Amino acid sequence: MTAPYIADFTTLSNNGVRAEPEWLRDTRRTGIERFAALGFPTPRNEDWHFTSVAPIAEASFSQLRGASGQVAKGALAPFQFGESDWPLMVFVNGKFDASLSTPELVAKGIRALDLSTALRDEPTLVEPWLGKLSTSEDRSFSALNAAFMSDGVVVHIAPYIESAVPLHVIFVSDANAAKGVAHVRNLIVAGHHSKATVIESYVSLGDSGYFTNAVTEVQVEQGATLTHYKIQRESQRAFHVHTIDAQQARDSHYVSFSFATGAALSRTNIYTNLNGEGSGATLNGLYMADDEQHVDHQTNIVHSQPNCFSREIYKGILSGAAHGVFNGKVYVYPIAQKTDGKQTNNNLLLSDRARIDTKPQLEIYADDVRCTHGATVGRLDEMALFYMKSRGVSTDAATKLLTYAFAADVLETIEVPAVRTELERATLERFTGSSVAL
Amino acid sequence: MLEIKDLHAKVGDRDILRGISLDVAPGEVHAIMGPNGSGKSTLAQVLAGNPAYEVTGGSVTYQGIDLLALQPEERAQQGVFLAFQYPIEIPGVSNAYFLRSAFNSIRAARGQEEVDPLEFLDYMEKKLELVDMDVEMLSRSVNMGFSGGEKKRNEILQMAVLEPKIALLDETDSGLDIDALRIVANGVNALKRPDNATIVVTHYQRLLNYIVPDYVHVLAHGKIVKSGDKSLALELEAKGYDWLVEPQGALA
Ligand SMILES: Nc1ncnc2c1ncn2[C@@H]1O[C@H](COP(=O)(O)OP(=O)(O)O)[C@@H](O)[C@H]1O
Numbered sequence A: 001m002t003a004p005y006i007a008d009f010t011t012l013s014n015n016g017v018r019a020e021p022e023w024l025r026d027t028r029r030t031g032i033e034r035f036a037a038l039g040f041p042t043p044r045n046e047d048w049h050f051t052s053v054a055p056i057a058e059a060s061f062s063q064l065r066g067a068s069g070q071v072a073k074g075a076l077a078p079f080q081f082g083e084s085d086w087p088l089m090v091f092v093n094g095k096f097d098a099s100l101s102t103p104e105l106v107a108k109g110i111r112a113l114d115l116s117t118a119l120r121d122e123p124t125l126v127e128p129w130l131g132k133l134s135t136s137e138d139r140s141f142s143a144l145n146a147a148f149m150s151d152g153v154v155v156h157i158a159p160y161i162e163s164a165v166p167l168h169v170i171f172v173s174d175a176n177a178a179k180g181v182a183h184v185r186n187l188i189v190a191g192h193h194s195k196a197t198v199i200e201s202y203v204s205l206g207d208s209g210y211f212t213n214a215v216t217e218v219q220v221e222q223g224a225t226l227t228h229y230k231i232q233r234e235s236q237r238a239f240h241v242h243t244i245d246a247q248q249a250r251d252s253h254y255v256s257f258s259f260a261t262g263a264a265l266s267r268t269n270i271y272t273n274l275n276g277e278g279s280g281a282t283l284n285g286l287y288m289a290d291d292e293q294h295v296d297h298q299t300n301i302v303h304s305q306p307n308c309f310s311r312e313i314y315k316g317i318l319s320g321a322a323h324g325v326f327n328g329k330v331y332v333y334p335i336a337q338k339t340d341g342k343q344t345n346n347n348l349l350l351s352d353r354a355r356i357d358t359k360p361q362l363e364i365y366a367d368d369v370r371c372t373h374g375a376t377v378g379r380l381d382e383m384a385l386f387y388m389k390s391r392g393v394s395t396d397a398a399t400k401l402l403t404y405a406f407a408a409d410v411l412e413t414i415e416v417p418a419v420r421t422e423l424e425r426a427t428l429e430r431f432t433g434s435s436v437a438l
Numbered sequence B: 001m002l003e004i005k006d007l008h009a010k011v012g013d014r015d016i017l018r019g020i021s022l023d024v025a026p027g028e029v030h031a032i033m034g035p036n037g038s039g040k041s042t043l044a045q046v047l048a049g050n051p052a053y054e055v056t057g058g059s060v061t062y063q064g065i066d067l068l069a070l071q072p073e074e075r076a077q078q079g080v081f082l083a084f085q086y087p088i089e090i091p092g093v094s095n096a097y098f099l100r101s102a103f104n105s106i107r108a109a110r111g112q113e114e115v116d117p118l119e120f121l122d123y124m125e126k127k128l129e130l131v132d133m134d135v136e137m138l139s140r141s142v143n144m145g146f147s148g149g150e151k152k153r154n155e156i157l158q159m160a161v162l163e164p165k166i167a168l169l170d171e172t173d174s175g176l177d178i179d180a181l182r183i184v185a186n187g188v189n190a191l192k193r194p195d196n197a198t199i200v201v202t203h204y205q206r207l208l209n210y211i212v213p214d215y216v217h218v219l220a221h222g223k224i225v226k227s228g229d230k231s232l233a234l235e236l237e238a239k240g241y242d243w244l245v246e247p248q249g250a251l252a
């Protein structure tokens, strides 16, 4: 199942389509070698125990090469919930589309450009970081991405720059993406004492079956706060694997939210390394799946230094025959004394056929730490349902309202109002068919 | 408007209601009193349609229809309202949204148009006044962090909004200080009309100074053991229940 990819890689190298710098060619070569050695992960791999990627492996997607779709500006409107002054970077079927993007709106001190342009014109924005903040060792999909990475966003926030205006990066797939794969590679470098927000949206026009294999590398320098939202609303027939690798310096704060409702099968990895004293990570998320959807999150918070904190709340709502997976790893090195970690994963099952595998995984090698975790799996509160019905609210409406209410508190943690409002709206609409605020 | 005939109900395999009969006509106020555990809340919950209780016998006719055949929401839409002894907390749903959903569901069932949030807020103003509640209570999650008294007032607020034909108040007075009691009683009295009826379940006679009953019934071991007029409440206040309640073993 790796063979088509290896053949593809050979063709690509022989054609020498890109006059790429030597370091990048090395990265690619290492990537394909690792991928060839690892193959696609199987359920025997502990990290993939509950998620079979056989449908991805067997489909052998071919790389989308500039198969840019004809996406009209208006078509993006449903996904463009931000204010009109938000800079937008749009990638269509994995390729940057300048006509849909507005990098000129980016605040002074912030750079946003597409990877191809950055590699060609400003390699110094890329070379020191790309492939270095993220590893592809033991990770098939990251290795595959390293081999084929084509386009993505490169964001640099200069030291001390604070911007309240988020950068919205939209990866949109349309009918032309069918049977193809986009190996998206993003890089975000938040300079010391900067403060900014980046949103990655993965969306689809239509319902074609395609594969997004993305990697986002993140560096949060000393004293910086990076808010990083990921919104996954791929087509219901799509496959989506995304790994976010963050490296955090002293006193930095990485704030992440992962919202996942799309794709037939999705896996989001959010890994952060608290590699400077006093740094902290807040990783929250909400996943909702229906029918035969499979939605998997794996987070890994590595406490490498003392006095760091991590806060994590993930909620899941599963209906139909959907399958959810949550694996929350926390690793505390012996040196990381005074670690303060808290992890929660709450799941709501709306049908007998829905299933969740939730697995907290704490490995703690320091003795003076406070780490707690808790996972719950529940159904709707019968008494609350009856209470609402006794007020005349229909069974259906009461069920939906209580379902929304289950998700409400984690959505409230989203600090950017336009993002919070949009995700509340999307959740409310999903369960109530109405979008009037509660 | 409500005829309960020989009603039996159980929870799990325990019989709780063991043959209750009661007739309520429009305009009447009935008080149901009785010791703890006698089945008062069970009766109220059964009438509202709580699926946790299983009706094992008897019938309930409400305005000529078989009440027990209706879903809880249909009962509410037909004008049945229960003020819960222990109101339920619903995190994440604002009181305003909850009330408006209920209000609109009932309007829709009656073929009336739904009201939008602004119109509804207007409508709420007078209702809030009635139970002396601050508008701020509307933006909080249903009953979350409410004091005991606030929860009870919130029940009466819901009643005021939904304007039921028959209201069952399950110990709405317990845990209230005298001021709160007066507010709740005034609320109930203000909502009284000649064509609606009220059943007040209470432990204490004092509520009946404010909501004056036409009939008083004593429930014990799942049966009505005595009925009378409001003077019965005073008698109970003086003598307690023991003279009416046989030891349970002797009932069989
Ligand atoms: N859901 C329930 N599960 C088990 N037992 C119950 C339940 N509800 C009521 N009971 C029992 O039924 C009896 C009557 O309760 P209840 O109707 O609450 O009495 P009252 O309201 O008169 O105090 C009590 O013995 C109580 O323990």
Ligand SMILES: [Mg+2]
Residues within 6 Å of the ligand: B040, B041, B042, B085, B170, B171
């Ligand atoms: Mg009771």
